Amino acid sequence: MTIAQELIEGRTTSDSPEIAPLTIGNITVPVPVVLAPMAGITNAAFRRLCRENGGGLYVAEMVTSRALVERNPQAIQIVTFDDDERPRSAQVYGVDPATVGAAVKIIASEGRADHIDLNFGCPVPKVTRRGGGAALPWKRELFTRILDAAIEAASPYDIPVTIKMRKGIDADHETYLEAGIIAQEAGIAAVALHGRTAAEYYSGRADWSAIAKLKAEVTRIPVLGNGDIWSAEDAVEMMRVTGCDGVVVGRGCQGRPWLFADLEAVMTGSQRRVRPGLREVADTIFRHGELMTHFYADEDKGCRDLRKHMAWYLKGYPVGGDARRGLAMISSLKDLREKLDGLDLDAPYPGVAAEGQRGRQGTPKQPHLPHGWLDSRELSDEHRARLEEAELDVSGG
Known part of the structure; x- marks a missing residue:
């Protein structure tokens, strides 16, 4: 029995969950899997790579509402999708109701996306120290006003609005149950919960029991679970023990876009599993390199951006240090192809060595918050002034 199972009293795990398509407003996703926005990762190139591997809802990188309203070129690029990308999903971060509403109206009125997600889960200090991200639901009235503004702006265009959040700021200041109920009453189409507080960052184990509690309270709209989905088995296990309607995958797919093919296979009852050899x-x-080159319209920039993915891709595979360092310094597609061809390409899937934790786990830390x-x-008036500074960056952490 897992820790999550022990925490969720009375929920049976003897049978596999009934896995149904995910419906968010007027959007139906055949496989109830969502790609979480990750700054510098989930650009159009990576999203296409994931779509080529399996079904789901693929959300673009988080963008600030202020940057959209000011027509920042980088912000506009984030909410510019490939012609064949459907449904198109954008995530907006904001702290001012009027600015969030204006940003949502830009996306909706210009037909830039089919779905808009609002971020209330970012734990990055540069965001929380100004009261944004995971810190914001603590201010109930502000949280409610932002939801209302976004829904009012999106409704005329029949675009569903969802939210992603964390449990709260820390163990003594949890907000997720109250926030979920407020969101449901406001007309939010679905809520996603990462089973950690901002203080926990990505340390320890995600608290799946919190997802189960939220699902028990929020019954009229889908509840999605997020946190520690490293494999298809983890996704099915989360749905089984929490009763959630779908899963949100973040770091677990870094260097493993085929995880979505594995998820689709498991959730549609297929016996086929995706275990790629080298x-x-x-x-x-x-x-991925080809797609990055196309995305940036610059081979050098695309290859440089690809470098950070190499350690994730090669985790567990028999690739020596020199080869890894060489791939982390590739300068062109030709260089990339030559270095890849020099590997032991007959090496099989290495099993559990290629799975599990990806990226830095970190340790719990005191959240950075406004005084x-x-x-x-x-x-307060002082905090309202600080919040205006929280949108200065184009994208979140």
Whole structure:
């Protein structure tokens, strides 16, 4: 029995969950899997690579509402999708209701996306220290006003709005149950919960029991679970023990876009499993390089951006240090192909060595918050001024 099973009292795990398509407003996703936005990762190139591997809803990188309203070129690029990308899903981060509403209207009125997600889960200090991200639901009225503004702006265009959040700021300041109920009453189409607080960052194990509790309270709209989905088995296990309607996959797919093919196979009852040998991995890396080159319209920039993915792709595979360092310094597609062809491409899938934790786990840390933020659930004039600074960046952490 897993820790999550022990925590969720009374829920049976004897049978596999009934896995149904995910419906969010007027959008139906055959496989209830969502790609979480990750800054610098989930650009159009990576999303296409994931779509080529399996079904799901693929959300673009988070973009700030202020940057959209100011027509920042980088922000506009983030919400510019390939012609054949459907459904198109954008995530917006904002702290001012009027600015969030204006940004959502831009996306909706210009036909830039079919679905809009609002981020209330970012734990990055540069965001929380100004009261944004995972810190924001603590201010109930502000949270509600942002939801209302987004829904009002999107409704005329029949675009569903969803939210992604964390459990709260820390163990003594949890907000997720209250926030989920507020969201449901406001008309939000679905809620996603990462089973950690901002203080936990990505440390320890995600608290799946919190997802089960949210599902028990929020019953009229889909509840999605997020946190520690490293394999298809993890996704099915989360749905089984929590009763959630779908899963949100983040770091688990870094260097493993084929995870979506594995998820689709498991969730549609197929016995086929996706366990690529090094030759298939090398082909995927090269395809990623081609897509990055097209995305940037610059081979050098595309290859440089691809470098950070190499350690994730090669995790567990028999690739020596010199080869790994060489791939982390590739300068062109030709260089990439030559270095990939020099690997032992007959090496099989290495099993559990290629799975599990990806990226830095980190340790719990005291959240960076505006002075006096936790003293009241209401927003002071001082905090309102600080919130305006939280949107200065184009994308989130």
